[in-house]
Amino acid sequence: MINEQELLRIVEFIDSTRAPFTELIAGMSPDSDWALTSYLVRAKLRQQGVPISQLIQASGLTYGTAHRRINALIEEGLIDVAPASPGSKAQVLLPANQLMQGFEALALHVKSLLATLVGHREDSQRSEQYYFGEPRRSFEQLLPPTELLAFRGSPGKRLRFLFHDDNYFAALRNLWIDFRANAGRREDFQLAHLQELYEKALANGTRSESEFDIIALNYPWLAEFVQKGLIRPLNLDDQGASPNLRDFHPATLECVTYNDHLYGLPMYITVEALLARQDMFEANALRYPATPKDLLAVARRLHKPKRAQ
Structure with missing residues (x-):
């Protein structure tokens, strides 16, 4: 399966690779069918209906030619016609289920090819095993903040962490201390077993000032901490100040979302297994x-x- 956000990313990627064909090679004609259908699919994924005049303009064809081609796609069952709103006489065009299924199959195929080419994965791997997320906009976003590298034990404020006592967070602590140019010390971290972590986090919420700057909460605790007023939403803007928020798979962001508000960022996912003798x-x-x-x-x-x- 492929989620809507990922499908939109892949369709936009295919669009960006097709455009230079006509822009850089003189005499080439654009593919009107792709222009028509991809425009409709992108609009649907953004929850938008498309008037026929708008789709004609997007096709790059003359009015008459585009109108005839759109009508042909409607007759073939690839495009649906629907009221613009309940009771409205105005109509909009939507991609039919058959067209959406075709685009999903195309996206999965392209995703698999890209993962094999760029990620050096085996052809036999299922495309569901990797995620086509938001691309990085610049190499600088991959680098640690320069102020951390310059920190080096200066007398300023240090971050304090409360994490689960497991191998993942122990490794994260060691990376912060060693890889980040000694930006932190071991005593800046408290690692606690799950029950102790829960009790410490609850107790910390009753303090007038938090003892920690960053706390790891177990996903099932989120609703309780929100309802008790112990945590507040982050209110991050994924279109502006926080463009990399869409790097996260939507399913992981749902784990830190409550009543449509984001209360944290996902650290890592574990799968628990219950075995019976x-x-x-x-x-x-x-x-x-x-x-x-x-x-x-x-x-x-x-x-x-x-x-x-």
Whole structure:
């Protein structure tokens, strides 16, 4: 599958590679079918309807030729005609499901080719295994801020972190201390196990001034911390001051979004697996739990501390 944001990125990318063909090579004619259909698809992904006059202009064809081609695409079931608004006599054009499915197939194909070419991936890899996100606008955005490199233990304020005590955050701490030119010290970090992290974060929220500058919250805690007023939305502008926000996969941004407000940035995703011992379930004639309630009931049945179980 491919999400709408990723599909839009790929269609825009294909557009940007096709344009120079007619601009740089004299005598070449633009592909009107691509101009018509890609314009419609991009408009739909931006939740916009397209009047026929606007699509004719986008086609690059003469009025009569464009009108005939659009009507032909409507008859072929590739373009739908719909009211501009409920009860309106004005009409807009939309890409039909068949056209959208074709563009999704094209996008997946292009995505796979790009990943194989640029990312040196094997042809056999599924395109779902990588994400065609927002491109970097300049190399400078890949570099650490120069003020961090110049910090080097100067007497100014240091950032204080509260993270989960696992290998990922331990490595992140070491990178900050070593790779960032000694911009931080080990004592600037507190690593806590999950329950302790939760309790420390809750307690920190009751302070008049936070003890930490950056805290890692577990995704299931987000709603509670928002409802208790312990965290505030970031209010980042993904079109202006924070253009790289779209580098994140939309699914990961949803994990830090509550009531359509962004409350943090995703650090990393883990997948938890719950395994059941078949012999214990068979010996006790128990079915595998299908709900959290079933799970707790089974746990109570099997948990026998006196027998070291």
